[in-house]
Amino acid sequence: MIEGWRTLSSTVQFTGVRLVVRRDVVRRTDQSQGTYEYTESTDGVRVVALDGQGRIALVEENVYVCGQRLLMCPGGGCEPGEDPSAAARRELAEEAGLHASEVELLTTMWRMPAGARTREHLYLARGLRIGEHHRDASEADMELRRIALDEALAMCGDGRITEAGTLAAILLTAHRIAPRPPSRQ
């Protein structure tokens, strides 16, 4: 809780299958009063799976809510109570059939700070071993691609990659592991 702020009431406005909408009335430090409406849902994860040849795994998938096919790092929602790094490993296996010996946190970010109490945990996975993927019905049209990190970086800048977690994860990976990627010379 923010120091000096007080929640006067917190009411569930709507309970759906995957999200809850709350409306809170709050008194701020300066005694002004505010009403905040937001959703609560489980956190999500995205994983940059980087292989020994400097390529990352991206899945291309129809995303109904966006009305588009999106190119994303493997990822999805955490199961209730699931540790985010376990969720990252699970999604990587399910969507890309990949198992990683090393999974490190890039960062944890707020996806919609004013409207959604939900975070996205971004990981970098290395030491990859290929297995079988296990996708569910909604992922039947998912396509796995391997793309050089430099190319993925360019895709973040030209509109081919537009999913927030994927954008941040790829850009952070480049920042972390490649102080001088070839595309920057």
Added chain:
Amino acid sequence: MIEGWRTLSSTVQFTGVRLVVRRDVVRRTDQSQGTYEYTESTDGVRVVALDGQGRIALVEENVYVCGQRLLMCPGGGCEPGEDPSAAARRELAEEAGLHASEVELLTTMWRMPAGARTREHLYLARGLRIGEHHRDASEADMELRRIALDEALAMCGDGRITEAGTLAAILLTAHRIAPRPPSRQ
């Protein structure tokens, strides 16, 4: 709409002040049926305001929904019908008291593709002129900071900057304008 997919029904489940929850029943290309629950709200904007000395404007603000003080690029929600670039200029003036001669789009991203039909438009603003800011009551505790782009970049990697739009906008700016920022040498 995704080719081959058909929306069988779309029902408003909840109407709030700033968001609407919908539940759609969909038939996919392979004839499987799915239900999607998601929020609709206006798009948002974030602006990297870069001055002549390589510093960017960041606002530090209490964000109730996250229960934290966050460091973010100036930005916020578009007004209904407002052009995103106009919203970017408006938020920049309101929150940071800055007017830009040049505002270019870095990218448009989906913030929560599976759960929210709302996009974030990220801008890079240059040619800055300082005016007065006009914040509303909820922004009374907002603090304006000027931080070197390189330092901001480091903050994206170490957890000091955690807001999705701010992360992506700063990382994309560095990628676009600084092929060899000093921190990468």
